[in-house]
Amino acid sequence: xEPLKVVVSGPVGSGKSTFVRTLSETAIVDTDAFASEPIGxxxxxxxxxxxxxxxxxxxxxxxxxxxxQRFDFMWDILTEGALGLVLLVRGDRxxxxxxxxxxxxxxxxxxxxxxxxxxTRQDKPPVWGPEEVALYLGQPSEYVVGLNATDPKSxxxxxxxxxxxxx
Amino acid sequence: xxxxxxxxxxxxxxxxxxxxLRSVVVASVDGLPIVHDSSDAPxxxxxxxxxxxxxxxxxxxxELGSLxxxxxxxxxGYFVVYAAGEKxxxxxxxxxxxxxxxxxxxxxxxxxxxxxxx
Numbered sequence: 537x538e539p540l541k542v543v544v545s546g547p548v549g550s551g552k553s554t555f556v557r558t559l560s561e562t563a564i565v566d567t568d569a570f571a572s573e574p575i576g577x578x579x580x581x582x583x584x585x586x587x588x589x590x591x592x593x594x595x596x597x598x599x600x601x602x603x604x605q606r607f608d609f610m611w612d613i614l615t616e617g618a619l620g621l622v623l624l625v626r627g628d629r630x631x632x633x634x635x636x637x638x639x640x641x642x643x644x645x646x647x648x649x650x651x652x653x654x655x656t657r658q659d660k661p662p663v664w665g666p667e668e669v670a671l672y673l674g675q676p677s678e679y680v681v682g683l684n685a686t687d688p689k690s691x692x693x694x695x696x697x698x699x700x701x702x703x
Numbered sequence: 704x705x706x707x708x709x710x711x712x713x714x715x716x717x718x719x720x721x722x723x724l725r726s727v728v729v730a731s732v733d734g735l736p737i738v739h740d741s742s743d744a745p746x747x748x749x750x751x752x753x754x755x756x757x758x759x760x761x762x763x764x765x766e767l768g769s770l771x772x773x774x775x776x777x778x779x780g781y782f783v784v785y786a787a788g789e790k791x792x793x794x795x796x797x798x799x800x801x802x803x804x805x806x807x808x809x810x811x812x813x814x815x816x817x818x819x820x821x
Contacts, residue, residue: 565764567756570790572731580733582756606734606749
């Protein structure tokens with residue numbers, strides 16, 4: 537089977553780098569830089585995250601994007617040739633949902649591929665669940681999955697759903 | 704002088720030392736413009752941070768040591784990104800045929816001055 541390129545995107549702090557780090561079975565490539573604006577963390581991705589894993593015999597290449605709009609040229613570069621998209625959004629930051637929706641629309645307009653929305657921080661209530669976020673985003677509920685990006689068993693769920701949707 | 708004025712001053716001196724530069728952007732390593740003379744500073748600042756971040760990672764992965772600069776050369780000129788300490792990026796653009804050796808010589812020194820000021 538051909539390797540499957542999957543882009544991992546979403547607003548700042550949604551857990552993209554953590555997701556790639558948690559799931560990759562090979563040494564990751566990350567590009568963290570000091571954050572100079574208050575984004576709730578010290579470091580932020582400026583180019584990409586990269587990792588690989590094997591899932592049900594399928595090799596996946598994960599490409600994480602930066603979150604900030606100013607890096608949208610990297611969204612274009614990284615979605616080139618992608619076969620799937622995971623868009624992460626923090627379940628405890630509903631103020632990020634509009635940005636997540638814009639980003640999803642943008643990415644799918646560039647590259648219309650199968651996608652899953654991952655709602656992170658499911659282990660940190662109070663948090664919006666996947667069904668609620670699906671309603672908010674106007675997405676079918678099977679396209680939205682809850683996860684905790686720090687836990688491998690949980691983080692893999694959006695990718696399993698993506699593979700189901702692609703078959 | 705405020706920090707911003709000091710940075711403006713360094714930018715002016717760099718332009719005087721290298722009059723052939725088309726534009727200069729000083730940005731934070733996460734891609735926000737700090738001082739510049741570019742009409743497209745937000746975009747250039749973000750790209751400079753990406754080039755620096757990726758350059759650093761490549762340099763590290765391929766055991767080249769700490770990154771000095773990332774160079775993009777097109778048939779109409781150069782875009783060179785220097786690390787300005789831990790926090791900053793200095794990006795300069797120059798036309799084809801510019802003296803790259805001289806640009807490196809001056810820009811590296813200005814990058815270390817910027818690093819002390821940022």
